[in-house]
Amino acid sequence: MEHRLSQRVEGGLPILVYKRGMPVATGMIRDASRRGLFIATDYSDVRLNQTIELAFRFPERSERGHCTLSAHVVRTDDGGLGVDFDGVENDALTISELIACLQEQASTDLLAGRLRKQMH
Numbered sequence: 001m002e003h004r005l006s007q008r009v010e011g012g013l014p015i016l017v018y019k020r021g022m023p024v025a026t027g028m029i030r031d032a033s034r035r036g037l038f039i040a041t042d043y044s045d046v047r048l049n050q051t052i053e054l055a056f057r058f059p060e061r062s063e064r065g066h067c068t069l070s071a072h073v074v075r076t077d078d079g080g081l082g083v084d085f086d087g088v089e090n091d092a093l094t095i096s097e098l099i100a101c102l103q104e105q106a107s108t109d110l111l112a113g114r115l116r117k118q119m120h
Contacts, residue, residue: 008033011102018053032102036084046073058101067094
C-alpha cells in the first residue's frame with residue numbers, strides 16, 4: 001500500500017525537461033501533487049537527487065503562458081521520472097495552478113467520457 005503525503009492528480013500536460021539550462025527531453029505529466037510529479041518520458045540520462053528544470057504551458061491560459069519549476073529526481077523507471085519539489089525554490093502559486101489545471105482537465109475528460117456514453 002502506498003503512503004503519500006499529498007493527494008495525486010492524474011495529468012496529461014506536455015512538459016520540457018532541462019538540465020543545466022539546456023532542453024534535454026520532452027514528456028507528459030502523468031500525475032502530480034503539491035510535492036512532486038511523475039513525468040512519462042523515455043529520457044533516462046539523470047541521476048537520483050539531480051536537480052532538473054521543468055517547463056510547461058497552461059492550456060488556454062495566455063495570462064500565465066510559459067511556466068518553470070525546479071525539482072530533484074527521486075525515482076526513475078522505464079516509464080519515466082519521479083521528481084520532488086522539496087528542497088528546491090519554487091513559486092507555490094505555480095504549483096497550485098498546475099494542480100488546479102490538471103484537476104480541471106481531469107473533470108473535463110470525465111464529463112466528456114460520460115457524454116460519449118450517453119450518446120451511444
